[in-house]
Amino acid sequence: MNSYSSSDVAMKRSADRGPTLHGPAHAPNGTWCLAWSGNGGQQHSLLIDRRGLAANLLLALGLMASSLAYLSLGSLTVAPWELIDVLAGGGDPVASFMVQELRLPRLAIACLTGAAFALSGCLMQTLARNRLATPGIIGIDNGATAFAVASVVGIGVVIAPPAMALAGAATATALTFGLVGGGGARGYRFIVAGIGVGAVFGAITQLLLARVSIDVANSAYPWTVGTLNARPSNAVAALALGLPLGLLAALGLSRALAVMRFSESVAKGLGQPVNRRRHQALILAVILTALAVAVAGPVGMVGLIGPEIARYLSSSRSVPIVASALAGALVMVLSDLVGRTLFTPIEVPVGIVTSVVGAPYLLWILLRTSRSLA
Amino acid sequence: MPEPATDMVLLKAAGTPPRLLAKALFLAGLLLLACLASLLFGAGDVGPVRALTWLLGGGDDEAHFVISTLRAPRALIGLTVGMALGVSGALLQAVARNPLAEPGLLGVSAGSAFAVALILVMGASAATLRVGVAQIGALVGCLCVLGVARLRGVDGDPIRLVLAGAAFTGLLGALTSLLLLYDQRAADEIRFWVVGSLSGRRLDDLVAIAPGLLVAGVITLLIARPLASLALGERVATGLGHQPKLIRLLVIFSVALLVGSATAVAGPIAFVGLVVPYAARALAGPDIRRTLWLCLLLGPLMVITADIISRLLVAPSEMPLGVLTALCGAPVLVAVVRARRLPSL
Numbered sequence: 001m002n003s004y005s006s007s008d009v010a011m012k013r014s015a016d017r018g019p020t021l022h023g024p025a026h027a028p029n030g031t032w033c034l035a036w037s038g039n040g041g042q043q044h045s046l047l048i049d050r051r052g053l054a055a056n057l058l059l060a061l062g063l064m065a066s067s068l069a070y071l072s073l074g075s076l077t078v079a080p081w082e083l084i085d086v087l088a089g090g091g092d093p094v095a096s097f098m099v100q101e102l103r104l105p106r107l108a109i110a111c112l113t114g115a116a117f118a119l120s121g122c123l124m125q126t127l128a129r130n131r132l133a134t135p136g137i138i139g140i141d142n143g144a145t146a147f148a149v150a151s152v153v154g155i156g157v158v159i160a161p162p163a164m165a166l167a168g169a170a171t172a173t174a175l176t177f178g179l180v181g182g183g184g185a186r187g188y189r190f191i192v193a194g195i196g197v198g199a200v201f202g203a204i205t206q207l208l209l210a211r212v213s214i215d216v217a218n219s220a221y222p223w224t225v226g227t228l229n230a231r232p233s234n235a236v237a238a239l240a241l242g243l244p245l246g247l248l249a250a251l252g253l254s255r256a257l258a259v260m261r262f263s264e265s266v267a268k269g270l271g272q273p274v275n276r277r278r279h280q281a282l283i284l285a286v287i288l289t290a291l292a293v294a295v296a297g298p299v300g301m302v303g304l305i306g307p308e309i310a311r312y313l314s315s316s317r318s319v320p321i322v323a324s325a326l327a328g329a330l331v332m333v334l335s336d337l338v339g340r341t342l343f344t345p346i347e348v349p350v351g352i353v354t355s356v357v358g359a360p361y362l363l364w365i366l367l368r369t370s371r372s373l374a
Numbered sequence: 375m376p377e378p379a380t381d382m383v384l385l386k387a388a389g390t391p392p393r394l395l396a397k398a399l400f401l402a403g404l405l406l407l408a409c410l411a412s413l414l415f416g417a418g419d420v421g422p423v424r425a426l427t428w429l430l431g432g433g434d435d436e437a438h439f440v441i442s443t444l445r446a447p448r449a450l451i452g453l454t455v456g457m458a459l460g461v462s463g464a465l466l467q468a469v470a471r472n473p474l475a476e477p478g479l480l481g482v483s484a485g486s487a488f489a490v491a492l493i494l495v496m497g498a499s500a501a502t503l504r505v506g507v508a509q510i511g512a513l514v515g516c517l518c519v520l521g522v523a524r525l526r527g528v529d530g531d532p533i534r535l536v537l538a539g540a541a542f543t544g545l546l547g548a549l550t551s552l553l554l555l556y557d558q559r560a561a562d563e564i565r566f567w568v569v570g571s572l573s574g575r576r577l578d579d580l581v582a583i584a585p586g587l588l589v590a591g592v593i594t595l596l597i598a599r600p601l602a603s604l605a606l607g608e609r610v611a612t613g614l615g616h617q618p619k620l621i622r623l624l625v626i627f628s629v630a631l632l633v634g635s636a637t638a639v640a641g642p643i644a645f646v647g648l649v650v651p652y653a654a655r656a657l658a659g660p661d662i663r664r665t666l667w668l669c670l671l672l673g674p675l676m677v678i679t680a681d682i683i684s685r686l687l688v689a690p691s692e693m694p695l696g697v698l699t700a701l702c703g704a705p706v707l708v709a710v711v712r713a714r715r716l717p718s719l
Contacts, residue, residue, distance in 0.1 A: 132537065179708050188533040189711050192474070195540055196707040199644070203700035206569070210693030225551065300544065346555055352548045359545030366538045367522060 030315060052320065055313035059326035063111070066333045070110070071103050073341050109228050109295060110336050110350075111329040112239050116292035117299060118306025118328020119243075119250060119321065120285040125307055126257045126319050127281045128190065131365060134303035135169075135289040138194025141298035142201035143172025144290045149205050149223045153212045162238045162294035169290035172197055173282065226299035226351025228336055235294040242291045249284055250321045257281060257319045299351045301358025305331050308361075394664055397657050401671040408678045412449040413441055415682055447577045452678040454580060455572070455636045456646065458587060460673020461594060461666060462632035463647025464654065468601050468662045469625040470520060472532040473652070473710055477512075477633040478644025480539035484546035485515020486637040487568060491553045494560040505582045509634030516626050516633075518542065533711070570641035570696030572681050583635035590631040597624050598663045605662060643696050645703020646676055652706055676702075 028047075035045035072078045078086060078095045085091040086099045121134040135141055147168025148161045180193045205224060256277040260267045267274045306328030310320035332350065335357065339348035413429065414422040420440045428437040459477070466475045477483050489511025490504055519542055523535050550568065554561040600616040608618045636643070654668035680698040687693065
C-alpha cells in the first residue's frame with residue numbers, strides 16, 4: 001500500500017523543490033503532483049487525482065444546470081435569460097417573487113439536505129464496508145423522524161426538532177449496533193437488524209400521529225414521507241451551519257476511511273487507530289443524518305444513490321467525499337424538480353420520488369451481485 | 375458442537391411427539407379468553423361490566439348495539455385474518471426454507487395493497503371487486519420476489535431475500551402513495567384501510583373472502599404432507615413420490631389467496647406471519663404439519679390481542695393495528711437475525 005492512494009487530495013512530504021506541476025513521470029498514474037516548499041524549509045506536495053477532480057467538476061456542472069432548471073421551471077416558467085435579470089433584483093415582480101421568495105430558498109434547502117444525506121450515506125457505507133448500509137436503510141432516518149415528530153406533536157417535551165432528531169438518530173444507531181452484538185457492522189445481518197429497528201421507530205411515529213387530533217396529524221404528515229415544503233427555519237439554519245463543518249470533518253477523515261476499506265489488520269498496520277476513526281465517522285454520519293431529517297423528513301434512498309453515482313464517476317483509489325455531497329445535492333434537486341412539475345397541480349413529496357427511483361436500483365444491486373458478497 | 379442436521383431434528387421430533395395436545399388446548403383457552411375480552415373492552419362507553427351483563431342475558435340497548443354490530447364482527451374478522459396471516463407465514467417459510475420469509479416483509483401484502491389502490495384509481499369502487507384484485511396483487515407480488523430471487527440464485531440466502539423484499543415493499547409503498555396523492559377520492563376511500571386496521575369492517579367483507587379462504591384451506595390440507603417431506607430436501611421429496619415444483623406452485627397460490635383475503639379485509643398488516651410461525655416452531659418443533667395447527671390458534675390470538683390493545687392504548691381514538699404488530703414483530707426479526715447461525719428450514 002502506498003500513501004498516494006489514500007485520498008484524492010493528499011498531503012505528503014516530498015523531495016521536490018519549488019511549486020512545480022509534475023507530469024506522470026513523478027506522480028502516480030492518473031494524478032498530478034503539486035509540490036512547494038513551505039516556511040522553515042519544509043517540503044510539501046499535493047497529489048491531485050485527475051479523475052476525482054473531473055468527477056467533481058462534472059457533478060458541479062450538473063448541479064448548476066439542474067439548479068437553473070429548478071429556478072426556471074414550475075407553475076410559472078421563467079426563461080433562463082430572464083433569470084439573471086430576476087436574480088439581480090429587476091424583472092417582472094411576479095416572477096421575481098416566485099424565484100426569490102419561493103424557489104431560491106427551496107433550492108438551497110434541497111442542495112443542503114441532499115448533500116447531508118449523501119455524505120452521511122457515504123460515511124456509513126465506507127465504515128460498514130457495505131453499499132447497503134445507508135442511514136435510511138438501517139433505520140437511523142426513522143429514529144430521527146420518530147423523535148422529531150414527538151417534539152412536533154408535543155408529548156410534553158419542548159426541544160427543537162433538530163435536537164430531538166439528533167437524539168432519535170443516536171438512539172436508533174445505538175440500538176442497531178447494540179442489538180447486532182459483537183459482529184459489528186459486518187454483513188447483511190446488521191442491515192436486517194437495522195430494518196427491524198427502523199420498523200419499530202416507524203410504528204412509533206404512527207402511534208404518535210394516532211394519538212393527536214387530525215389537524216396536528218396533518219401538520220406532522222410531511223415528516224412521514226419527506227418533503228421540502230415549508231421547512232422550519234431554525235432547522236435549516238442548523239443544517240446550513242452543520243453541513244460545511246461536517247464536510248470539513250469528513251475530508252479530515254477521508255484518508256483514514258480510504259485505508260479502512262481494506263481489512264482491519266491492514267488499516268491497523270498502516271497506523272490508523274481503526275476503532276477511534278470508525279466511531280468518529282459514525283458520529284459524523286449520525287449528526288448529518290439528524291440535521292437533514294430535521295429539515296426534510298426521512299427522504300429515502302438519497303444516501304444510497306448519491307454515493308453510488310460519486311463512486312461510479314470517481315476513481316476507486318479514494319473515498320469520494322466531495323463528489324458524494326455534490327451528487328446527493330444533484331439527486332435531491334432533480335427529484336424535487338420532478339415532484340413539483342410532473343403532476344401539476346399536485347405536488348409529489350420529494351421522498352416519494354426518490355423512493356420510486358431508488359428502490360428498483362436497490363433491488364438491482366441486491367439481485368445483481370454474486371453470492372460471494374453475502 | 376455442530377448443530378444436528380435438519381432431518382435429524384425432524385426424525386427426533388417424529389420419534390418423540392411433544393405434548394402437543396396439551397399446548398394446543400392451552401392456546402385454545404387463551405384464544406377464547408382473548409375473544410371474550412375483545413367483546414368486553416372497547417374505546418366507547420360500554421365498559422366490561424355492562425358488556426358482561428348483556429352477555430349474561432340482561433343489559434341495555436346500547437350494549438346490545440355496540441357488541442352485536444361493532445365488537446362481535448370485529449372479533450370474528452380478527453379471528454379470520456389472524457388465521458390467514460399465521461398460516462400463510464408458516465407456508466411461505468416452509469416453501470422458501472427461510473425463517474424470515476414473511477408475507478409483509480417480502481412485499482406480498484404491499485403488492486396486494488398496490489393492486490387495490492390501482493384499481494380504485496382506475497375508477498372501480500365496488501367493495502366486492504376488492505377481494506379478487508387483492509388476491510391477484512398478492513400472487514403477483516409473491517411471484518415477483520420469490521421468482522426473481524430464484525432466477526438470480528439468491529433464494530438460498532435468507533437475509534438477502536428479505537432485503538430484496540424490503541426494497542420491493544418500499545417501491546410499492548411509494549407507488550401506492552403516489553396513486554393516492556393523484557386521486558383524492560380513492561385516497562379518502564381507503565385512507566384507513568391502507569395502514570392496516572380492523573375497525574369499521576362489516577360481516578359482508580367476511581362473506582366475500584370466505585370462498586378464497588376455503589380453497590386455500592383445502593389446498594393447505596392436501597399439501598401439508600408433501601411440504602413436510604420437502605423440508606428433508608428436494609431429492610427426498612421426489613423420492614417419496616412428490617413433485618417439488620407442483621408443491622411450490624400450490625403453496626404460492628394458497629399464500630396469495632390467504633394474504634390477499636386478509637389484506638382485502640384488514641389492509642396490509644406486517645409481521646404476524648413472522649411472529650406466529652416463529653412461536654409455533656418454538657412450541658411444536660420444525661414439522662410443518664404440527665406448526666400449521668398451532669398457527670391456526672396463535673395467529674388469531676396475536677391479531678385479536680393487538681386489536682384490543684390498539685383500542686385501549688389511545689382511547690377514545692384508535693390506532694392502526696399494523697403499528698402494534700410491528701412493535702412486537704420487529705424484535706422477533708432482530709432475534710432471528712441475531713442467532714449466530716440462521717436456523718435453516
